[in-house]
Amino acid sequence: MNMGQDQNPVLRVSNLEVTYYTDSGRAKALDDVSFTLNAGEKLGMVGESGSGKSTLALAMMRMIKPPGRIEGGRVEIGGVDLMSLSEEDMRQARLSKIAYIPQGAMNSLNPVTRIGAQLVDAIRSHGIKDSRAQVEERCVNALKSVDLDPAVFRMYPHELSGGMKQRVCIAIGILLQPSVIIADEPTSALDVVTQRQVMETIDRVKDQINAAVILIGHDMGLMAQFVDRVAVMYSGRLVEVSTVREMFTKPVHPYAAALISSLPNLENKGVFQGIPGLAPSLLRLPGGCSFHPRCAKVMDICKTTRPTTRMVQGNRLVTCHLYNEEA
Amino acid sequence: MANLLELRHVSKTYSRGLINAKSTVALQDISLTLKEDEPTIMTVAGESGSGKTTLAMLLLGFIPPSTGQIIYRGRDITTLKGEDRLAFRREVQAVFQDPFAVFNPFYTVDHLLTVPIKQFKLAKSGAEARAKMDEALKAVGLRPEDVLGRFPHQLSGGQRQRINVARALLLKPRLLIADEPVSMVDASLRASILETLRNLQRDHGVSIIYITHDLTTAYHIAKSIIVLYRGGIMEAGDVDQVIKSPQHPYTRLLVDSIPWPTLDQRWGSDTIKAREAGGSSVGCPFRTRCPMAMEQCKTQPPLYQIKPKQAAACYLHAEHSSIAAERLSDLLPVKSELEA
Numbered sequence: 022m023n024m025g026q027d028q029n030p031v032l033r034v035s036n037l038e039v040t041y042y043t044d045s046g047r048a049k050a051l052d053d054v055s056f057t058l059n060a061g062e063k064l065g066m067v068g069e070s071g072s073g074k075s076t077l078a079l080a081m082m083r084m085i086k087p088p089g090r091i092e093g094g095r096v097e098i099g100g101v102d103l104m105s106l107s108e109e110d111m112r113q114a115r116l117s118k119i120a121y122i123p124q125g126a127m128n129s130l131n132p133v134t135r136i137g138a139q140l141v142d143a144i145r146s147h148g149i150k151d152s153r154a155q156v157e158e159r160c161v162n163a164l165k166s167v168d169l170d171p172a173v174f175r176m177y178p179h180e181l182s183g184g185m186k187q188r189v190c191i192a193i194g195i196l197l198q199p200s201v202i203i204a205d206e207p208t209s210a211l212d213v214v215t216q217r218q219v220m221e222t223i224d225r226v227k228d229q230i231n232a233a234v235i236l237i238g239h240d241m242g243l244m245a246q247f248v249d250r251v252a253v254m255y256s257g258r259l260v261e262v263s264t265v266r267e268m269f270t271k272p273v274h275p276y277a278a279a280l281i282s283s284l285p286n287l288e289n290k291g292v293f294q295g296i297p298g299l300a301p302s303l304l305r306l307p308g309g310c311s312f313h314p315r316c317a318k319v320m321d322i323c324k325t326t327r328p329t330t331r332m333v334q335g336n337r338l339v340t341c342h343l344y345n346e347e348a
Numbered sequence: 349m350a351n352l353l354e355l356r357h358v359s360k361t362y363s364r365g366l367i368n369a370k371s372t373v374a375l376q377d378i379s380l381t382l383k384e385d386e387p388t389i390m391t392v393a394g395e396s397g398s399g400k401t402t403l404a405m406l407l408l409g410f411i412p413p414s415t416g417q418i419i420y421r422g423r424d425i426t427t428l429k430g431e432d433r434l435a436f437r438r439e440v441q442a443v444f445q446d447p448f449a450v451f452n453p454f455y456t457v458d459h460l461l462t463v464p465i466k467q468f469k470l471a472k473s474g475a476e477a478r479a480k481m482d483e484a485l486k487a488v489g490l491r492p493e494d495v496l497g498r499f500p501h502q503l504s505g506g507q508r509q510r511i512n513v514a515r516a517l518l519l520k521p522r523l524l525i526a527d528e529p530v531s532m533v534d535a536s537l538r539a540s541i542l543e544t545l546r547n548l549q550r551d552h553g554v555s556i557i558y559i560t561h562d563l564t565t566a567y568h569i570a571k572s573i574i575v576l577y578r579g580g581i582m583e584a585g586d587v588d589q590v591i592k593s594p595q596h597p598y599t600r601l602l603v604d605s606i607p608w609p610t611l612d613q614r615w616g617s618d619t620i621k622a623r624e625a626g627g628s629s630v631g632c633p634f635r636t637r638c639p640m641a642m643e644q645c646k647t648q649p650p651l652y653q654i655k656p657k658q659a660a661a662c663y664l665h666a667e668h669s670s671i672a673a674e675r676l677s678d679l680l681p682v683k684s685e686l687e688a
Contacts, residue, residue: 070505182397183396211396212396213561213602213605213606214602215395215396216607221615242606242608242609244609245609245611246607246615247607266611269610283539
């Protein structure tokens with residue numbers, strides 16, 4: 022597999038930086054984040070709460086609100102840098118180029134309008150002038166592609182179950198056939214059976230429109246079942262990006278390794294191996310590598326010097342001093 | 349041996365509408381017993397709509413059962429009054445799923461901890477109250493100086509949920525009803541919250557009813573498991589046996605859908621039949637989705653005892669002897685084999 026070095030990735034994020042200016046100081050929520058993604062590829066983005074996963078999604082959509090600010094970097098989709106677009110062009114790009122299925126998406130539906138009206142609104146606001154019948158047909162097809170009955174078009178959100186509402190949100194996400202879909206914990210409030218159905222739905226519609234999918238979450242089990250590559254975030258930085266097989270069999274970054282070994286499975290019943298220590302506050306990041314106070318393999322250099330991101334073992338990205346000599 | 353908690357043929361039916369009232373059976377004829385001197389962790393598992401939360405509400409005395417009785421230490425909880433009721437409220441604590449909903453956004457999080465201290469007169473002085481709060485917060489892995497004095501919106505979901513667990517700890521309960529306590533918490537914090545719950549059971553003698561749809565955590569923390577579907581018990585028994593060799597088709601579907609964090613154990617490729625709304629209330633509730641449904645399934649199957657510590661309500665196991673619903677608790681293990 023040579024996915025990291027493909028010459029024409031559909032998405033290229035480079036040196037993205039986001040800072041929140043709070044009363045108690047500056048918090049760098051995204052620090053020099055770069056990665057690429059190919060059409061049809063599924064990337065999992067994992068990390069503890071506060072590691073910057075959702076900030077990354079919002080930054081790619083250019084939906085960071087004050088006191089947050091995008092300080093720099095590029096987000097290119099098909100060669101166009103989203104950061105350079107005008108507000109109106111960016112509004113058009115959302116949903117047609119890059120779609121975002123937010124966390125707890127089911128609560129993002131308007132409770133007092135019918136599902137159909139919300140789908141039609143998404144199409145009309147992107148300047149599509151088709152006839153009413155054509156637009157309606159398109160919406161019904163989107164609902165069908167996520168395994169929903171066409172009757173859902175005339176229903177209100179409260180008439181649907183959590184899993185169905187989540188699928189409506191996926192239907193809205195794919196209406197304009199975007200090339201990148203960002204799903205931020207799409208199944209965190211659903212039970213296992215519904216979760217499996219929703220993930221299988223996302224997988225199928227992704228194949229239909231050949232989109233790239235970024236799945237944000239903290240459930241490594243879901244990642245193992247669903248994605249091709251896993252990116253691990255820690256306090257705003259990408260510490261490792263590897264294929265799912267490499268990540269689960271031989272993680273290179275100590276944090277990723279701790280994350281993998283903390284996973285429950287059938288063999289280690291009753292063993293709760295958390296990662297020692299607490300995630301650092303972004304306002305008070307330790308010097309050097311921000312993981313060093315919790316790291317099992319900490320060295321002197323880690324306390325003083327910030328590691329840079331390197332390519333190791335083919336095309337795995339890792340941000341750790343342990344791998345300096347390999348570069 | 350005294351019983352801490354006993355459910356006797358408890359059912360709960362919700363009805364809506366004045367004319368043409370429709371009723372939904374949320375729980376059907378559940379009998380369970382928890383022994384007083386053998387603290388255990390029992391999991392109640394099932395997908396949404398299986399009656400898990402209804403069970404929690406019944407156990408906490410928030411809603412009365414439609415039929416049957418809930419007996420807490422020899423007294424029916426619907427008849428408790430005055431001090432007895434207060435004692436029940438202190439001894440039976442809850443941790444709920446949504447760490448966002450239980451906080452009043454107008455108060456700092458201290459409020460959640462000081463109210464029970466005042467209410468149940470746990471501390472004689474302000475300093476003692478503060479010491480108790482610090483101790484409880486440290487027990488769940490929080491730094492008191494990081495969270496006290498903050499407003500709920502300034503804390504993360506994981507921090508808030510741990511404050512809820514700390515609150516339950518503070519009251520030294522006998523029974524803790526944990527309704528999906530970790531479903532909204534990070535994987536790395538999940539381990540520490542589960543560890544806290546297990547220590548509570550092991551070191552403080554608290555029995556825990558752990559309500560969840562996540563069989564992975566259930567497997568790791570519980571001794572016994574009850575699998576609910578639409579208010580009926582589908583399968584019950586030792587957690588190891590039920591999860592490693594599920595006998596009821598519904599439990600198999602649940603176990604198959606667990607996203608195990610290994611690459612060798614993938615989701616099955618069978619398509620899952622969607623759940624129908626409503627559904628008939630006679631017969632096996634799972635039969636409309638069951639790949640192995642038979643004509644017989646139109647009548648309610650009894651629980652068949654498959655192994656000494658495992659029973660399933662399914663005609664596929666009709667060759668085994670059936671057991672009466674109220675005897676179910678006898679086959680639920682209190683301790684796991686490791687400890688026994």
